[in-house]
Amino acid sequence: MTWEVVIGLETHTQLTTASKIFSGSSTQFGAAPNSQASAVDLAMPGTLPVLNKGAVERAIRFGLAVGGTIAATSIFARKNYFYPDLPKGYQISQFELPVVVGGSLAFMVGDEEKRVNLTRAHLEEDAGKLLHEEFHGRSGVDLNRAGTPLLEIVSEPEMRSAAEAVAYAKALHSLVRWIGICDGNMQEGSFRCDANVSVRRPGAPLGTRCEIKNLNSFRFLEKAIEYEVRRQVELIEGGGKVVQETRLYDPDRGETRAMRSKEDAQDYRYFPDPDLLPLAITPQWIDAVKAGMPELPEVARTRLGATLPSLSFHEVALLTASLDTLEFFDDTVSRVEEFLVGPGVGKAVANWVVGELAAKLNGGNLTIDRSPVSPAQVAKLIQRVTDGTISNRGAKSVFADLWDHAGEVDQSIERLDLQQISDAGAIEATIDQVLAANAKQVDDYRAGKEKAFNSLVGQVMKATKGQANPAQVNEILRRKLAG
Amino acid sequence: MTLHRDSLAQLSAKLAKKEVSSVELTRHYLARIEAQQAALNAFITVDAEKSLAQAAAADARIAKAGAAPLTGIPIAHKDLFCAKGWRTTCGSKILSNFIAPYDAHVIEQFDRAGAVLLGKTNMDEFAMGSSNENSAFGPVRNPWDTAAVPGGSSGGSAAAVAAMLAPAATGTDTGGSIRQPASFTGVSGLRPTYGRVSRYGMVAFASSLDQGGVLARSAEDMALVLGVMAGYDERDSTCIDRPKDNYVGGLGNGVKGLRIGLPKEYFASGLSQDVAGPIHAAIEEYRRLGATVVEVSLPNQALSVPVYYVLAPAEASSNLSRYDGVRYGHRTDQPGDLMQLYKKTRAEGFGPEVKRRIMIGAYVLSHGYYDAYYLKAQKIRRLIAGDFAQAFTRCDLIMGPAAPSVAYDLGSKTTDPVRMYLDDLYTIPINLAGLPGMSIPCGFGDKGRPVGLQIVGNYFDEARMLCAAHAFQQATDWHARMPEAFK
Numbered sequence: 001m002t003w004e005v006v007i008g009l010e011t012h013t014q015l016t017t018a019s020k021i022f023s024g025s026s027t028q029f030g031a032a033p034n035s036q037a038s039a040v041d042l043a044m045p046g047t048l049p050v051l052n053k054g055a056v057e058r059a060i061r062f063g064l065a066v067g068g069t070i071a072a073t074s075i076f077a078r079k080n081y082f083y084p085d086l087p088k089g090y091q092i093s094q095f096e097l098p099v100v101v102g103g104s105l106a107f108m109v110g111d112e113e114k115r116v117n118l119t120r121a122h123l124e125e126d127a128g129k130l131l132h133e134e135f136h137g138r139s140g141v142d143l144n145r146a147g148t149p150l151l152e153i154v155s156e157p158e159m160r161s162a163a164e165a166v167a168y169a170k171a172l173h174s175l176v177r178w179i180g181i182c183d184g185n186m187q188e189g190s191f192r193c194d195a196n197v198s199v200r201r202p203g204a205p206l207g208t209r210c211e212i213k214n215l216n217s218f219r220f221l222e223k224a225i226e227y228e229v230r231r232q233v234e235l236i237e238g239g240g241k242v243v244q245e246t247r248l249y250d251p252d253r254g255e256t257r258a259m260r261s262k263e264d265a266q267d268y269r270y271f272p273d274p275d276l277l278p279l280a281i282t283p284q285w286i287d288a289v290k291a292g293m294p295e296l297p298e299v300a301r302t303r304l305g306a307t308l309p310s311l312s313f314h315e316v317a318l319l320t321a322s323l324d325t326l327e328f329f330d331d332t333v334s335r336v337e338e339f340l341v342g343p344g345v346g347k348a349v350a351n352w353v354v355g356e357l358a359a360k361l362n363g364g365n366l367t368i369d370r371s372p373v374s375p376a377q378v379a380k381l382i383q384r385v386t387d388g389t390i391s392n393r394g395a396k397s398v399f400a401d402l403w404d405h406a407g408e409v410d411q412s413i414e415r416l417d418l419q420q421i422s423d424a425g426a427i428e429a430t431i432d433q434v435l436a437a438n439a440k441q442v443d444d445y446r447a448g449k450e451k452a453f454n455s456l457v458g459q460v461m462k463a464t465k466g467q468a469n470p471a472q473v474n475e476i477l478r479r480k481l482a483g
Numbered sequence: 484m485t486l487h488r489d490s491l492a493q494l495s496a497k498l499a500k501k502e503v504s505s506v507e508l509t510r511h512y513l514a515r516i517e518a519q520q521a522a523l524n525a526f527i528t529v530d531a532e533k534s535l536a537q538a539a540a541a542d543a544r545i546a547k548a549g550a551a552p553l554t555g556i557p558i559a560h561k562d563l564f565c566a567k568g569w570r571t572t573c574g575s576k577i578l579s580n581f582i583a584p585y586d587a588h589v590i591e592q593f594d595r596a597g598a599v600l601l602g603k604t605n606m607d608e609f610a611m612g613s614s615n616e617n618s619a620f621g622p623v624r625n626p627w628d629t630a631a632v633p634g635g636s637s638g639g640s641a642a643a644v645a646a647m648l649a650p651a652a653t654g655t656d657t658g659g660s661i662r663q664p665a666s667f668t669g670v671s672g673l674r675p676t677y678g679r680v681s682r683y684g685m686v687a688f689a690s691s692l693d694q695g696g697v698l699a700r701s702a703e704d705m706a707l708v709l710g711v712m713a714g715y716d717e718r719d720s721t722c723i724d725r726p727k728d729n730y731v732g733g734l735g736n737g738v739k740g741l742r743i744g745l746p747k748e749y750f751a752s753g754l755s756q757d758v759a760g761p762i763h764a765a766i767e768e769y770r771r772l773g774a775t776v777v778e779v780s781l782p783n784q785a786l787s788v789p790v791y792y793v794l795a796p797a798e799a800s801s802n803l804s805r806y807d808g809v810r811y812g813h814r815t816d817q818p819g820d821l822m823q824l825y826k827k828t829r830a831e832g833f834g835p836e837v838k839r840r841i842m843i844g845a846y847v848l849s850h851g852y853y854d855a856y857y858l859k860a861q862k863i864r865r866l867i868a869g870d871f872a873q874a875f876t877r878c879d880l881i882m883g884p885a886a887p888s889v890a891y892d893l894g895s896k897t898t899d900p901v902r903m904y905l906d907d908l909y910t911i912p913i914n915l916a917g918l919p920g921m922s923i924p925c926g927f928g929d930k931g932r933p934v935g936l937q938i939v940g941n942y943f944d945e946a947r948m949l950c951a952a953h954a955f956q957q958a959t960d961w962h963a964r965m966p967e968a969f970k
Contacts, residue, residue: 043805045563045571
């Protein structure tokens with residue numbers, strides 16, 4: 001018997017604002033405990049929240065990117081519960097009226113495109129952290145993270161496998177970085193997922209779900225879902241019932257464990273926060289944000305597919321892996337087009353970006369924004385190949401040289417002594433010497449042995465250490481032999 | 484020395500002319516506070532050293548640059564305004580050891596004006612109460628009769644002003660906590676429009692209702708103080724960015740042609756005759772001064788008390804969650820585990836009235852009850868605001884009693900909290916609508932205890948209210964009466 005897996009994800013993305021969502025404290029990661037906790041973050045009596053417009057702007061960017069509805073009015077609500085990392089005794093979040101409603105995200109699963117609808121995205125503040133290790137038998141509270149802005153993105157339960165869930169999470173991860181609202185740093189907790197998992201017979205109503213909390217790597221997300229699906233199927237097939245509960249994934253044991261059941265679920269007593277006015281977003285504000293938005297990945301993929309039909313699907317995907325990659329590509333293309341026009345330009349640049357550059361980046365575990373070789377340098381390399389200064393093979397050596405040593409393309413060519421000899425006089429002189437020294441091959445050629453010609457070319461190239469322009473060598477040699 | 488009998492305006496003139504120094508004035512009030520503390524218990528914290536240092540700085544400023552109206556004037560503050568380095572208790576054991584690390588916006592405004600922080604006044608715990616019997620620091624007594632309560636929750640501020648222990652004091656008014664004690668102690672008290680004074684640094688009770696204001700001995704003195712206190716502060720998102728009016732400049736405009744609305748619901752049964760008499764006499768006085776009187780109606784007024792006792796506890800239950808013993812304030816000696824830390828800290832730290840309201844608030848917000856209580860109350864709140872909007876199409880100011888009776892005896896209502904809640908019926912509607920309200924003395928009722936006339940204005944109409952109060956005070960001397968024992 002088959003089971004259908006139903007997965008929905010709630011993803012907490014930490015927004016890239018310099019200060020917190022309701023206070024002026026820095027959001028920088030890794031500072032000494034409580035050094036970034038102001039009176040507001042400590043929930044001192046009498047302190048009040050003031051909304052950071054930058055957080056709202058990022059929510060608008062997200063709404064635009066996924067084609068969601070940006071609410072003209074949304075409400076901040078208090079979610080009330082006691083915990084030492086929650087200084088006010090309530091979290092300011094959005095409940096009934098979130099800032100973004102709907103939208104969708106498309107991504108590839110293997111060779112197939114899948115589109116998942118989003119339920120909503122809402123703004124909220126992060127909690128602080130409890131430190132258990134440094135204090136013997138006691139716990140410390142670090143409120144640096146308290147008040148860090150989060151956008152919680154909730155998908156519809158439309159994923160049908162762990163692989164789909166991971167593909168969705170990766171696409172979302174790429175998108176939030178693409179539009180610059182989240183740095184995507186999963187080790188620092190900037191992007192973390194809660195997975196709602198249930199199983200059912202195909203066509204049956206939804207099964208009882210369990211929520212697996214705080215999955216902060218794609219691998220854990222995949223493993224946790226796979227484990228949870230197995231657990232639920234085995235439970236049901238063994239005659240048991242899935243109980244709605246919150247579970248934690250233990251990466252060391254590779255299993256999920258019950259944290260609390262629905263019966264212990266707290267009543268959060270949500271109500272509109274009277275310290276904050278309803279969040280009003282005008283069409284003008286949305287337009288201003290829209291004007292500053294980069295080209296979105298789906299749009300870029302369509303553009304590249306249409307303008308560069310010779311690029312493979314895989315190449316297009318690599319060129320749109322991140323906004324930085326796409327910008328590197330587009331920047332290089334526009335620089336090359338200053339001296340070279342034609343359908344080959346995009347293909348030539350793509351070859352560099354998905355070829356040498358991608359290989360070097362992977363080897364050095366670097367992202368493209370850290371590439372030591374710039375678009376201007378790649379364009380110059382293409383120029384020097386085109387104008388015959390260097391061969392394709394020489395260009396690769398120059399690229400490797402520039403990767404390791406900063407400098408100009410032309411200086412590198414000189415330093416590596418890679419200029420092709422395109423001086424007809426110089427080539428002719430070398431050819432004359434080669435012909436004089438290889439009378440037998442000359443005779444063979446003239447007797448009709450074409451192989452002898454290749455041997456003579458080889459001799460010329462050898463004599464010029466490979467730097468003679470091969471086309472020129474061919475041409476002059478044929479002329480001399482014919483004469 | 485009889486300096487304390489002078490009005491704030493007179494003291495301001497004397498400071499400017501250097502007839503008296505701020506240090507002398509501050510010493511004088513500090514001595515009076517000390518002498519009367521046992522009788523009235525109006526203050527929670529006094530710090531002569533800090534106050535006198537501020538006074539000396541004010542004197543230097545006057546010598547160098549002359550005096551602004553409040554430079555060198557000692558002002559007492561309700562003990563829920565955070566003042567850097569000052570203990571700020573909010574009348575609660577849970578904050579009994581809390582030294583504020585920052586200044587409230589209101590405190591900053593007074594500092595900028597060069598006023599002297601004279602001390603922190605007693606209050607009902609977390610501003611929850613109408614008699615000042617809910618303070619962890621003991622009840623405050625009424626200077627007109629120490630057997631009587633001074634009203635609450637700004638009872639310490641009201642008693643201090645009535646007994647002339649301070650020329651003026653700040654208060655806060657969530658459901659009547661400035662106007663009712665002003666009425667009970669025969670002083671003038673103003674709660675401005677919601678959003679006129681920043682709530683930043685004012686310990687919250689019910690955020691959508693709380694508003695800081697002033698208690699003083701005349702409209703003129705209140706105008707001087709409000710001019711300093713009010714102002715936009717971007718740290719309070721509900722504070723309104725709107726220039727303040729010239730409150731002092733408009734005082735002399737008179738009341739000719741002023742249309743006074745009398746809500747018929749305010750004069751129905753439930754109003755004591757000894758209060759009704761002075762109120763009617765005051766309205767007569769206004770007529771004599773050239774005002775006209777119309778009857779208006781606030782049909783939903785009767786729902787105000789129940790609505791308030793849903794919304795205010797709801798907000799309070801959440802606002803008071805931060806007092807958990809983790810970061811500051813009282814922490815139990817025997818925490819055991821985390822849950823015990825919370826439970827014991829809060830059980831030990833909060834008094835019974837605060838606990839009652841936290842429980843009511845948690846209940847009305849809880850799953851399954853939210854719609855029936857909180858949401859319904861919000862809807863009625865809008866109806867109540869609509870009633871006032873309707874009334875203000877027919878009049879400029881609304882007048883009536885501030886409280887249904889004069890001050891009652893200490894202990895006489897403590898066993899019946901609901902009865903005490905119902906006494907707020909004339910003040911609460913104003914808070915629900917976010918309007919400015921005032922109480923000025925207009926006579927005496929049973930046992931010679933003061934009666935207050937409530938004046939309610941439209942949004943941001945404080946200048947008109949102060950002008951009307953000033954006209955009355957120019958024509959009468961109720962505000963100038965002094966309790967015999969504290970002259």
